[in-house]
């Protein structure tokens with residue numbers, strides 16, 4: 001898993017210069033157990049047993065990676081967070097909990113997170129309908145083996161009333177560097193909030209918008225069908241893409257030298273730095289990514305960049321080097337990694353890990 | 355009681371606690387929706403669901419006729435999982451599926467406030483709501499059985515175990531009880 005990016009990071013799919021990935025998650029709970037926060041240790045164990053059995057039948061078990069999160073070293077938990085396979089809460093909380101991950105990283109299922117079950121399906125680019133079909137299939141399969149907590153009026157019941165109803169969060173991750181650069185991003189967010197869409201950073205609630213990546217998702221889960229919720233996000237994404245393209249055109253036309261300078265300097269620093277933080281790396285990679293999309297840099301490809309975003313994060317870097325590193329050593333190792341992969345990088349070259 | 359803004363019956367009773375003096379509002383669903391959306395618009399600007407929720411709990415969660423009523427609702431306990439409404443207000447998470455029934459009065463305004471709607475539209479599991487309700491009883495029965503064992507009331511524990519097994523097997527023959 002270390003050496004390959006997940007399916008959703010392939011950088012393919014419709015509008016993939018701006019739309020990184022589509023994802024849908026469903027929150028579900030068993031009817032006959034207290035919610036996770038109120039459940040005893042024995043309950044947690046039984047919930048995990050029941051759901052493990054239900055989840056393992058989804059597909060050929062050899063393709064499914066089933067992990068007890070409590071048994072993982074902290075660097076491995078962080079690694080799964082960086083790949084969006086588990087939430088930060090799931091990595092950091094206590095007690096018996098697990099995650100089942102599909103071999104192609106097209107879905108992950110968390111057990112005993114905030115809800116008994118958090119099913120998540122992800123795809124590269126803008127591909128919500130396919131994502132929904134897959135998650136609906138998984139949900140049906142699990143449902144045939146257990147009884148979900150469901151209310152005749154309120155729908156699927158969740159530990160937090162913000163998720164009640166469909167229990168569904170539809171989100172699309174976008175790369176919006178030009179809207180950030182032209183200071184229009186806040187305006188876009190305010191208008192999204194007016195129509196009940198939420199904007200979050202790269203790692204969800206409360207996380208900062210690292211590398212100009214933003215997740216747009218539905219705020220409301222009750223009173224609208226799954227199809228409507230998907231449609232709402234689906235309809236707004238082209239509008240934001242259009243804003244981002246306009247902002248990019250504006251930068252190209254009105255301040256071409258400044259933009260080209262910014263992109264080239266970013267590329268230069270990444271290729272020559274001797275020590276570099278994760279934050280600065282994300283920031284610079286974001287400029288380079290936009291530069292590649294605008295044709296200002298011609299010897300790099302988007303999938304390579306997408307992978308660099310992932311591999312330069314703290315846990316990934318430590319998995320690649322095979323040792324746990326202090327922050328200052330990580331910064332040196334990160335710079336070395338970037339120099340190695342960006343120096344004289346020719347088109348079509350595969351990333352190598354050594 | 356009639357809605358303060360129209361002639362429809364008032365189904366939402368909201369006590370605002372913003373400036374320390376509770377102000378009571380009795381509204382129909384439509385006017386409650388309008389009122390709640392106005393007062394939460396500024397919080398929604400922040401886009402942070404958790405912050406909005408915490409705010410709402412401090413303010414609009416005060417659902418009830420009076421401040422005493424509010425205190426009484428806070429002390430209400432779910433018979434199934436044992437959580438009090440105050441516990442929910444302080445931790446922001448419910449204790450079990452039954453909480454949506456036993457705290458219905460308190461949760462109504464909160465849910466309307468968050469979602470702008472009160473009824474689910476969309477996917478329904480094949481086993482339906484009735485099966486879910488029946489199995490939620492198991493949470494309470496298991497808890498009572500544990501208590502009966504602690505009190506060495508084995509006769510009661512035995513009866514409870516039989517009931518539990520009947521429910522566990524009854525609506526889901528594919529599963530075997532432990």
Ligand SMILES: [Zn+2]
Nearest residue numbers: 357360382385
């Ligand atoms: Zn009215």
Ligand SMILES: [Zn+2]
Nearest residue numbers: 432435450453
């Ligand atoms: Zn309860």
